Amino acid sequence: MDTNPAPAPERADFLREIVAADLREGRHESVVTRFPPEPNGYLHIGHAKSICLNFGIAEEFGGRCHLRFDDTNPIKEEQEFIDSIEEDVRWLGFDWGEHLYFASDYFEQLYAWAVHLIRDGKAYVDDLSADEIREHRGTLTEPGIESPWRNRSVDENLDLFERMRAGEFPNGSRVLRAKIDMASPNINFRDPVMYRILHAPHPRTGDAWCIYPSYDFAHGQSDAIENITHSICTLEFQDHRPLYDWFVENLPVPSRPRQYEFARLNLTHTVLSKRVLLRLVSEGHVRGWDDPRMPTISGLRRRGFPAEGIRDFAAMIGVARADSVVEVEMLHHAVRNVLNRTALRRFAVLNPVKLVIENYPEDQVEELDVVNNPEDPAAGTRTVPFTRELWIERDDFMEDPPKKFFRLAPGREVRLRSAYFVTCTDVVKDADGTITELRCTYDPDTRGGSAPDGRRPKATLHWVSCAHAVPAEVRLYDHLFGDPYPGSDGRDLFEDLNLESETVLPTCFVEPALADPAVGQTVQFERLGYFCADIESAPGAPVFNRTLTLRDAWAKLQSQGRQDTA
Numbered sequence: 001m002d003t004n005p006a007p008a009p010e011r012a013d014f015l016r017e018i019v020a021a022d023l024r025e026g027r028h029e030s031v032v033t034r035f036p037p038e039p040n041g042y043l044h045i046g047h048a049k050s051i052c053l054n055f056g057i058a059e060e061f062g063g064r065c066h067l068r069f070d071d072t073n074p075i076k077e078e079q080e081f082i083d084s085i086e087e088d089v090r091w092l093g094f095d096w097g098e099h100l101y102f103a104s105d106y107f108e109q110l111y112a113w114a115v116h117l118i119r120d121g122k123a124y125v126d127d128l129s130a131d132e133i134r135e136h137r138g139t140l141t142e143p144g145i146e147s148p149w150r151n152r153s154v155d156e157n158l159d160l161f162e163r164m165r166a167g168e169f170p171n172g173s174r175v176l177r178a179k180i181d182m183a184s185p186n187i188n189f190r191d192p193v194m195y196r197i198l199h200a201p202h203p204r205t206g207d208a209w210c211i212y213p214s215y216d217f218a219h220g221q222s223d224a225i226e227n228i229t230h231s232i233c234t235l236e237f238q239d240h241r242p243l244y245d246w247f248v249e250n251l252p253v254p255s256r257p258r259q260y261e262f263a264r265l266n267l268t269h270t271v272l273s274k275r276v277l278l279r280l281v282s283e284g285h286v287r288g289w290d291d292p293r294m295p296t297i298s299g300l301r302r303r304g305f306p307a308e309g310i311r312d313f314a315a316m317i318g319v320a321r322a323d324s325v326v327e328v329e330m331l332h333h334a335v336r337n338v339l340n341r342t343a344l345r346r347f348a349v350l351n352p353v354k355l356v357i358e359n360y361p362e363d364q365v366e367e368l369d370v371v372n373n374p375e376d377p378a379a380g381t382r383t384v385p386f387t388r389e390l391w392i393e394r395d396d397f398m399e400d401p402p403k404k405f406f407r408l409a410p411g412r413e414v415r416l417r418s419a420y421f422v423t424c425t426d427v428v429k430d431a432d433g434t435i436t437e438l439r440c441t442y443d444p445d446t447r448g449g450s451a452p453d454g455r456r457p458k459a460t461l462h463w464v465s466c467a468h469a470v471p472a473e474v475r476l477y478d479h480l481f482g483d484p485y486p487g488s489d490g491r492d493l494f495e496d497l498n499l500e501s502e503t504v505l506p507t508c509f510v511e512p513a514l515a516d517p518a519v520g521q522t523v524q525f526e527r528l529g530y531f532c533a534d535i536e537s538a539p540g541a542p543v544f545n546r547t548l549t550l551r552d553a554w555a556k557l558q559s560q561g562r563q564d565t566a
Contacts, residue, residue, distance in 0.1 A: 011060070015260060016054070019061055019230060031063030035089070036219065039069050039203075041274045042289040042296040043088045045310070045331070052314035053262070054232055055094040055169035062392070067228055070103045072218050072335065074202040082203070084289070088297040092307050099226075104204045109163065110213050113221060113251045114194055116156045119559025122250055124150055125160040126177050133175070136182075137190050144190040150179065164197055164348045167210045171197050177185040178217075178245065180355055188494040192216055224253035231257045234264035235323060263320045267328045271296050271493060273487050285497060291547045293412045293501050294536075303477065304522035304547030307341070309335035317426040328479070332548050339522060339547070344372045344379060345463060347417070347462045348510040348525040348544075351473055352391040355438045357422060360388040365467070368448075370418045384511055386419050389466040392507045396461050397438055397475045399427060401534040405557060406458035408438065415460040417526060418456035421446040423439040461478045462526045469509035473543045474531065476503040480554040510542065517542055522549075 033054040037043060039058065043051075058065035065091060072075050082382035089096070103110075117123035118414045128136065138144035139387035143441060144296045152160075161176055162171065166359070176195035184190055193218040199210045222230045231244070238261045248256055280286050280294070291294055294471040313334035316327055347370075372379035378446045392408070401409045408414050413423040445452055449460070480501045487493025514523070517533035525531050530547040 005334065006214070011315070013317050014321060015230075015232060016057060016260060018260060022229070022543070023061065030229075031061040032066070032227055033056055033058045033063065033228045034066040034068050034223065034226065034228050035233060036068045036070045036222070037072055037085050038073070038076075038215075039078065039081040039085060040073065040543055041081060042084050042294075042298055043279065044272050044274075044297065045267065045270070045296045046108070046272045046295075047088075047093060047311050047456055048232070048297055049231070049265045049314050049317070051089055051092055051314065052311055053319060055089075056314075057230070057232075063115050063229075064099060065096060066101055066228070067097040068101040068103065068222060068226065069203065070215060070219060070222070071202070071214060072103055072212050073198075074200045074212065076196065079203055084298060088301075091301060092297070092371075093311065099419070100197070101222070101226060101340060102204060103222050103288050104202060105217070106222055107205065107209060107213070109225065110218055110221055111211075114217070115158065115161065116251060117178065117194075118161060118176075119154060120180050121154060122181050123158050123176055124152050125164070126175050126191075127173070128148070128175075129534055130172060130175075133177075133193070137187060138182070140185075140187070144187075145181050147191070148184075150191070161195075164195070164211050165209070167199065169197055171199055173197060176211075178246075179229055180243075186239060186242055188216070189246070196353065212306070216240060216243055217247060218564075219258065220247050220259070221253060222253065223257040224248060224251075224255050227255045228257040231259040233259060233261055235261045235321075236264070237261060248446070257430060261321075265325045266323065267295070267319070267324045268325060268484040269481050271481060271488070276493065277362050279494075280480075292475070292477050292532075295480075301520065302532070302535065303545050304333050304339075304520075304530060306338045306522065309338040312338065325485070329552075332440075333552055335549060336530070336550075339524065341375050341521050342373075343524045343530055345370075345374075345526050346514055346523045347384060347464050347509055348472070348474070348508060348514070348528065348531070349391040349393055349464050349469075350505050350508045350528065351394045352454075352464075352507070352509055353394040353397065353438060355392045355422070355437060355440055355463070357388050357440050357442045359389070359441045362388055364388070365428075365465075368418050382513055383453070384418070384513075385465045386464045387466045387467050390463045391466055391469055392438075392463050394435070394462055396459075397424070397435070399435070407461065408459070413457050415446075415449050415457045417460050417462050418449050419447070419463065420444070420449070420459060421451060421455075454468045454469045462528075464509045464511050465507075468512050470512060470513070470515045470540065470542065472507040472508045472541070474508045474546065475534070476546045477501060479559060507546075510544075514544075517544075522547055 035054045055065045065414040126149050128147050175193045177191045180189045182190045193214050195211045197211050201207050241259045290298035296562050313331045328413050350398045367383040368386050369381045375410045397408045420442040422440040422442045428437035430436050478501050481496045482498040483496040484494040516539040519533050522532040529549040531559050533546040534543040534545050534549050
């Protein structure tokens with residue numbers, strides 16, 4: 001154990017203040033936290049906040065953070081979820097080292113402690129059904145009703161509990177409950193269930209058990225076994241804390257952990273309920289758990305969000321005691337800040353129309369130097385082929401432009417990025433009146449994008465050489481839920497699903513450097529946004545997911561707010 005914890009970091013919040021005080025006043029020699037996911041689904045952005053908090057506090061104070069799977073419900077848990085959780089935590093930049101644990105590692109000890117409570121007259125086997133237990137529990141204003149089996153003898157309870165373990169009874173026929181107080185104003189104290197019968201194989205223990213501990217019973221005792229000093233969880237467990245403490249105080253556990261609660265993450269346009277996320281996947285509303293529209297960490301990774309951006313977002317929102325809703329644009333702002341600094345720039349055309357430079361030699365190919373990232377001189381340059389026929393964005397041309405349209409139009413000169421100035425001289429259309437080609441001339445004295453006479457066109461366009469263009473599929477993503485507050489005002493939140501959250505563009509063109517991109521690599525398509533190479537890409541047939549547009553709505557709102565208060 002590290003007995004020389006690092007000094008408190010500069011970042012401050014109420015949890016870090018608690019940890020600093022505990023170390024300073026000698027209540028703990030070092031900090032031990034844990035991230036305890038249930039392996040019944042994929043982690044989401046809310047879990048990312050908890051991961052950054054638990055691992056971050058441990059690192060900042062020179063302690064350690066455990067990764068522990070609270071695997072007490074075998075019918076909902078799968079190895080796939082365990083593997084994905086480990087991958088997500090590592091991808092976010094954190095490592096648990098040798099401290100990987102499972103609640104199932106402690107099943108024998110938890111059983112022994114349950115027997116201890118029975119012997120002390122503080123637990124009993126109950127024959128009420130789950131529905132009857134709910135009915136007997138009472139309400140916030142009315143006390144609960146004691147079970148007819150609450151006062152069974154210790155010997156009878158021990159016998160029944162041993163037979164429950166031996167598999168004598170069917171599912172749901174009996175449970176083990178703590179004997180606390182059926183009149184307590186805290187409903188969690190009204191004889192909570194500790195064990196239920198479940199004849200189902202466990203991913204790790206197989207058929208060794210047919211009774212499984214409840215989360216409330218297993219969680220705190222697992223913390224105690226691992227000598228956790230600060231059990232950090234979200235506010236919905238605040239009412240469970242007295243029960244957490246009751247078990248710790250009434251059992252011969254090796255340590256006395258303390259639970260602290262913080263506000264969970266709530267994002268606009270986003271639902272973080274595992275039940276809802278599972279339904280989105282099972283009903284085919286999305287491509288899977290890692291769909292780029294999903295708020296899962298794997299979905300954000302597939303969409304191209306960098307781990308650094310998510311960590312920065314977690315730091316920006318901080319740690320609070322009260323629930324609130326954070327604008328999803330704040331997450332996007334943090335991601336853009338990272339990508340603007342790190343993403344390589346590339347040329348891509350999503351809605352192509354051909355541009356032909358009539359006075360450019362037909363067989364000539366020039367290799368033009370183009371900057372990879374103006375924010376990072378160390379990124380250097382690349383060469384991009386330039387030819388007589390190019391693809392440009394159809395939206396960059398208007399035959400009869402309004403006053404404030406400065407891009408290409410008949411008779412107008414524009415700059416082609418890092419290439420030449422061109423002037424539109426003619427428009428070619430098909431029989432339906434659709435524009436098929438734009439005819440232009442170029443000024444050979446403007447190579448590189450500047451003119452000797454100092455003239456400066458008002459618009460600069462990106463382009464891709466037709467002869468060298470790589471066909472690509474591009475998927476554009478928008479909010480999965482159109483309403484900022486899905487399901488508000490009593491609506492079924494599935495009514496707020498955005499049916500246009502994914503738009504697939506099958507015939508796009510990218511420059512040769514993107515012919516075989518590394519899966520997961522995020523680049524900036526100049527003037528269009530940030531895009532990530534998808535796992536469905538193949539050499540010569542890349543698929544890109546739009547990570548984000550270039551426009552930063554949150555930064556604009558913040559700027560307007562500062563102006564309003566100036």
